[in-house]
Amino acid sequence: MKIGIIGGGAWGTALAQVAAAGGEIVRLWALEPDVVAAINTGHENPVYLAGVPLAPSIQATGDLADLAGCDALLVVTPAQHVRAMLGGLNAAGKPLVLCSKGIEAGTQLLVSEVAAEVQPDAAIAVLSGPTFAHEVAKGLPTAVTLACADEAMAAALSARLARPHFRPYASTDVIGAEIGGAVKNVLAIACGVVEGRGLGLNARAALIARGFAEMTRFGLAKGARAETLAGLSGLGDLVLTCSSTQSRNFSLGKGLGEGRDAAVMMADRKTVAEGAFTAPVLQQAARAIGVDMPVVDAVCALLAGQADAEAVVGALLSRPLRAESL
Ligand SMILES: NC(=O)C1=CN([C@@H]2O[C@H](COP(=O)(O)OP(=O)(O)OC[C@H]3O[C@@H](n4cnc5c(N)ncnc54)[C@H](O)[C@@H]3O)[C@@H](O)[C@H]2O)C=CC1
Ligand SMILES: O=C(CO)COP(=O)(O)O
Structure with missing residues (x-):
C-alpha cells in the first residue's frame, strides 16, 4: 500500500512517520527543496521537526505527480493553501484525508467543503485531535478522531492508520x-x-x-x-x-x-x-x-x-x- 502525504511541515512529517511505522510506502510532498533533500538523505526534517530521526522508507518529493500511484492521500498543508494544493491532484475515487485545521478566508468554507468543491469524486475524510507533532513522531501515545460520512470508510481508514501508539476513533461527523x-x-x-x-x-x-x-x-x-x-x-x-x-x-x-x-x-x-x-x-x-x-x-x-x-x-x-x- 502506498500513501501520499501533502505537506512537509511538522504535522505532515509526523504523519509520514506514523504511516511508515505500519509498513506503508510513504511519498511525502514538501514545498521546500531543502526539506525534500534533508528527508531523503539525512532522514530528518531539520526545518519543521528537528531532532526526530525519520524512517528511511519515507521518500520526499517536490513534485505532486510523484503521488499519482498512491492509493490514499493525506492533506497536511496550512488551511489557506489547501485549495491550491488540491487543484494539482487527481484524487478521484481515492480517500482524501484532510488533516489541516482552519476555515478558508474569503469563502468561510471548512477544509472539507473546499475539498468537496475541488475534488468532488474523492472520498473525503478528516483526521483531527490533540496531536502535538513532535510527540506523535516520537511514538508517544496519541488518539484522534477520524471522520468520514461513509462509516465503512471511516473504519477502514482508522484500521489502516492505527498503530500501537496511535489510536484513531472512527466517526461520521466530518x-x-x-x-x-x-x-x-x-x-x-x-x-x-x-x-x-x-x-x-x-x-x-x-x-x-x-x-x-x-x-x-x-x-x-x-x-x-x-x-x-x-x-x-x-x-x-x-x-x-x-x-x-x-x-x-x-x-x-x-x-x-x-x-x-x-x-x-x-x-x-x-x-x-x-x-x-x-x-x-x-x-x-x-x-x-x-x-x-x-x-x-x-x-x-x-x-x-x-x-x-x-x-x-x-x-x-x-x-x-x-x-x-x-
Ligand atoms: N504541528 C502540529 O502539531 C499539528 C498541526 N496541525 C495542522 O496541520 C497543518 C499544517 O501545519 P504544520 O505541519 O504544523 O506546519 P508547519 O508550521 O510545521 O510548517 C508550515 C508548512 O506550511 C507550508 N507552506 C508554506 N507556504 C505554503 C504554500 N504556499 N503552499 C503549501 N504549503 C505551504 C510549509 O511548506 C510547511 O510545510 C495546519 O493546518 C495545522 O493546524 C494539526 C495537528 C497537529
Ligand atoms: O493542532 C495542534 C495540536 O493538536 C497543534 O497546535 P498548534 O498549531 O497551536 O501548535
Missing part, C-alpha cells in the same frame, strides 16, 4: 471534527493571552470552559454533533492547545498578552499559527448565523491591533452576568 480543530486554535490564542498577562490558572480554566461553550454554540448551529465537539477533536484538542507553549497558537497569544505586536511575531515565524488566520473568518461566519462568540471577538480585536490585552480582558470580565448555559 463537520464536527473540523469545527473543533479550527475553533480551538483561536481559543488557544486567548488562553495564551491569559498566560502572558499572568492571570492565573482559574482564569485559564474559565476560558477553556466558556470557550468550549462558544465552540459548541457555533458547531451545533453548523450541524456538528455535540458528542464530536466533546470528543478528541473538540474538547480534547482544546485542552491540549490551551495548556502548553508547545502550541504555536498559545505562544502567539502569550506574546500578545505580554504586549508584543501580532504582525511582528507572525513575520518572525516560519511555522503556522492557524488561529490567527481562522479568527477573523470565524468571527464573520458566526455573525452571519447569529452566534455570539465573545472570546473569538476579543482575539480578533487583539490581532487587528484594535485593542490591547488589558482592554479585551476587561471587556470580557464586565459582560452582563447571566445564567450558565450554552
